[in-house]
Amino acid sequence: MNVLAPVRRDRVIADLPRCFRKEAALHTRPAFHPTVAGACQEQRTGVVGFKISKIIVVGDLSVGKTCLINRFCKDTFDKNYKATIGVDFEMERFEVLGVPFSLQLWDTAGQERFKCIASTYYRGAQAIVIVFDVNDVGSLEHTRQWLADALKENDPSNVILFLVGSKKDLSTPAQYSLIEKDALKVAQEMQAEYWAVSSLTGENVRDFFFRVAALTFENSVLAELERGSSTRRIGDTVRISSKESDLYLSTPRKKPKCCQ
Numbered sequence: 040m041n042v043l044a045p046v047r048r049d050r051v052i053a054d055l056p057r058c059f060r061k062e063a064a065l066h067t068r069p070a071f072h073p074t075v076a077g078a079c080q081e082q083r084t085g086v087v088g089f090k091i092s093k094i095i096v097v098g099d100l101s102v103g104k105t106c107l108i109n110r111f112c113k114d115t116f117d118k119n120y121k122a123t124i125g126v127d128f129e130m131e132r133f134e135v136l137g138v139p140f141s142l143q144l145w146d147t148a149g150q151e152r153f154k155c156i157a158s159t160y161y162r163g164a165q166a167i168v169i170v171f172d173v174n175d176v177g178s179l180e181h182t183r184q185w186l187a188d189a190l191k192e193n194d195p196s197n198v199i200l201f202l203v204g205s206k207k208d209l210s211t212p213a214q215y216s217l218i219e220k221d222a223l224k225v226a227q228e229m230q231a232e233y234w235a236v237s238s239l240t241g242e243n244v245r246d247f248f249f250r251v252a253a254l255t256f257e258n259s260v261l262a263e264l265e266r267g268s269s270t271r272r273i274g275d276t277v278r279i280s281s282k283e284s285d286l287y288l289s290t291p292r293k294k295p296k297c298c299q
């Protein structure tokens with residue numbers, strides 16, 4: 040991927056995208072945090088570089104994690120199930136408030152036998168997306184365990200959470216509203232933002248990823264400003280070290296013993 044190519048016009052975020060449900064939103068402010076907006080405005084010009092956030096996508100097998108990412112990144116949908124083995128990776132570039140910003144989307148395996156490999160990639164995430172199938176209440180129940188496992192590798196105070204109900208096209212409005220009640224409770228309990236999507240029709244997929252990009256960006260800029268890194272301007276090139284978060288691991292790490 041050429042990181043220097045201009046950001047696609049349809050990946051430019053100038054205003055804060057809205058949440059899906061006010062009852063389970065990370066916040067309901069109508070605009071970007073004024074500190075973030077101000078910092079970006081002042082330092083927008085003349086800065087070359089990019090910021091990157093790592094997003095991990097977890098959840099039961101076959102709930103639609105890969106389809107969700109493929110719908111957004113490639114605008115494709117495959118009706119045949121091909122299990123993800125270990126992890127897959129996509130990079131999606133945005134421009135948020137004039138600042139280049141990339142999301143690394145780590146698509147992890149839901150199958151138990153690959154979980155051990157996948158979990159070695161959980162570390163260093165800025166956001167965790169936990170997916171369940173709105174037609175399968177069991178997959179919603181399992182989201183708590185997926186979250187617990189992902190948080191073992193991450194600092195809970197530094198990571199933002201999204202709970203995503205998939206395959207909305209397969210449920211009737213009545214069935215959907217029943218599971219949504221439970222999902223909202225789970226999301227509130229986790230302090231996650233709730234979304235429901237369909238990768239088949241594309242419903243809410245773009246809005247969801249825009250919200251992920253915007254909130255992850257906002258969170259990381261705020262954290263950066265709080266750390267008082269006044270010497271580094273927003274949008275300055277971030278040094279990518281393999282130690283920090285293994286951002287560009289191209290080959291899987293050594294297979295852990297538990298997976299053998």
Ligand SMILES: Nc1nc2c(ncn2[C@@H]2O[C@H](COP(=O)(O)OP(=O)(O)OP(=O)(O)O)[C@@H](O)[C@H]2O)c(=O)[nH]1
Nearest residue numbers: 101102103104105106117118120123149206238239
């Ligand atoms: N109708 C419908 N089917 C979907 C949707 N999303 C995924 N599917 C189907 O569900 C199956 C599983 O989708 P995947 O995206 O591969 O599931 P996954 O969560 O990545 O599965 P693992 O990689 O094993 O963890 C496939 O047959 C998809 O076509 C959706 O929004 N609507």
Ligand SMILES: [Mg+2]
Nearest residue numbers: 104105122123
């Ligand atoms: Mg998959």
